[in-house]
Amino acid sequence: MISFSAVSKVYPDGTTAVHDLSLEIPAGRITVFVGPSGCGKTTSLRMINRMIEPTSGVITIDGTDTRQIDAPQLRRGIGYVIQNAGLFPHRTVADNIATVPVLQGVTRREARRRATELLERVGLPTSMARRYPAQLSGGQQQRVGVARALAADPPVMLMDEPFSAVDPVVREQLQTEFLRLQEELGKTIVFVTHDIDEAVRLGDRIAVFATGGHLAQYAVPADVLRRPADDFVAGFVGRDRGYRALSFAGATGLPVQREPTVRMGAAAPQGPGGGEHRWALVVDDDGRPRGWLDRDALSPGDPIGLQHLRLGGSLAAPGYSLRTALDAALSSPSGRGVAVDDAGVAIGTITLADVVAAIEATDRTALADPAGDDAGAWSPPVLAKGAERTVPAGDRGVPR
Numbered sequence: 001m002i003s004f005s006a007v008s009k010v011y012p013d014g015t016t017a018v019h020d021l022s023l024e025i026p027a028g029r030i031t032v033f034v035g036p037s038g039c040g041k042t043t044s045l046r047m048i049n050r051m052i053e054p055t056s057g058v059i060t061i062d063g064t065d066t067r068q069i070d071a072p073q074l075r076r077g078i079g080y081v082i083q084n085a086g087l088f089p090h091r092t093v094a095d096n097i098a099t100v101p102v103l104q105g106v107t108r109r110e111a112r113r114r115a116t117e118l119l120e121r122v123g124l125p126t127s128m129a130r131r132y133p134a135q136l137s138g139g140q141q142q143r144v145g146v147a148r149a150l151a152a153d154p155p156v157m158l159m160d161e162p163f164s165a166v167d168p169v170v171r172e173q174l175q176t177e178f179l180r181l182q183e184e185l186g187k188t189i190v191f192v193t194h195d196i197d198e199a200v201r202l203g204d205r206i207a208v209f210a211t212g213g214h215l216a217q218y219a220v221p222a223d224v225l226r227r228p229a230d231d232f233v234a235g236f237v238g239r240d241r242g243y244r245a246l247s248f249a250g251a252t253g254l255p256v257q258r259e260p261t262v263r264m265g266a267a268a269p270q271g272p273g274g275g276e277h278r279w280a281l282v283v284d285d286d287g288r289p290r291g292w293l294d295r296d297a298l299s300p301g302d303p304i305g306l307q308h309l310r311l312g313g314s315l316a317a318p319g320y321s322l323r324t325a326l327d328a329a330l331s332s333p334s335g336r337g338v339a340v341d342d343a344g345v346a347i348g349t350i351t352l353a354d355v356v357a358a359i360e361a362t363d364r365t366a367l368a369d370p371a372g373d374d375a376g377a378w379s380p381p382v383l384a385k386g387a388e389r390t391v392p393a394g395d396r397g398v399p400r
């Protein structure tokens with residue numbers, strides 16, 4: 001556990017970056033610092049590994065005052081990931097990842113071997129080990145940044161806006177992989193973001209910082225959304241609040257309809273193509289969705305190519321919420337959202353009508369009611385037996 005006790009930071013020019021911060025960060029969980037620009041998130045994060053020294057107050061890790069630990073030694077035991085990955089440009093990917101283990105005395109050969117393992121862990125092919133950072137995409141560089149932070153197997157990881165510099169699609173992938181990795185590793189993670197959606201998705205707990213370095217609220221995501229502590233937090237989480245609140249509702253029970261699929265490269269289907277049959281779901285050889293085919297725009301028998309597909313709709317992956325289901329249906333030209341399994345294989349579709357019915361049948365006042373029941377107490381109606389699974393909401397109260 002990391003503990004802040006009455007910690008303040010005043011920079012030499014008189015700026016108060018952090019004011020009287022007291023909070024306890026649980027071990028093995030993700031704690032997110034969120035808030036607008038300049039409210040002291042990064043300063044608070046960097047005080048944990050003493051890259052910045054507090055002006056007053058005490059920070060302890062597992063009961064030990066960090067001031068009693070030699071700063072370089074402290075930092076070697078704490079993984080650190082920043083925006084744009086911060087990789088050494090003249091070192092290969094493998095050598096970047098091996099940096100800290102080599103400093104700790106692990107042989108270069110062994111450190112490189114472990115680096116290759118870590119590449120696989122963060123979802124990159126091992127063939128990338130010999131490349132230089134400039135030869136990777138932004139998302140790949142971020143993954144290497146995470147692998148490098150994990151290389152010394154530190155119990156604590158500090159992550160400062162690690163996914164902000166990539167586009168929204170890659171960002172969502174990185175978040176999903178990050179959650180999967182954390183499920184395996186159970187690190188104590190402190191994560192800084194200015195994006196409340198990212199905070200709600202990733203955080204087991206959220207610390208909302210206000211201007212002037214004040215802690216405005218520290219709670220599980222469900223409580224921050226449902227019961228903002230004051231006007232500042234209410235304003236900060238307010239945008240799209242009704243829509244975001246659907247994140248609380250697991251979509252268990254939402255019927256997944258059987259959806260006929262056609263393979264990429266196959267002949268366009270025969271038969272009537274109007275109405276609900278206008279759109280056909282196209283999958284690759286492994287059954288993963290590639291896009292929707294407008295059958296009216298292609299003659300039966302013509303081979304289906306990428307150029308015929310409507311791309312880019314969101315998918316409902318295991319553990320999805322009503323919000324995800326709604327988005328999948330809305331972003332699909334057919335009005336049917338594609339549900340996939342763990343391996344990304346299409347298992348059927350969810351109709352917009354069913355999602356709307358589920359929302360209408362839901363007691364939404366429970367979400368908005370500040371005096372309502374505990375987080376996670378609200379559950380969606382069961383309409384029919386669905387094929388999907390829902391991740392237990394746990395104490396976050398929010399399906400991821």
Ligand SMILES: Nc1ncnc2c1ncn2[C@@H]1O[C@H](COP(=O)(O)OP(=O)(O)OP(=O)(O)O)[C@@H](O)[C@H]1O
Pocket residue numbers: 011012013015016017035036037038039040041042043044194
């Ligand atoms: N070295 C410094 N000297 C003086 N003021 C500083 C210094 N570093 C940061 N600050 C100020 O301290 C305040 C908090 O900065 P900090 O970087 O911790 O905020 P933040 O919440 O992480 O912001 P952002 O989201 O923009 O990164 C800001 O007003 C900033 O201008």
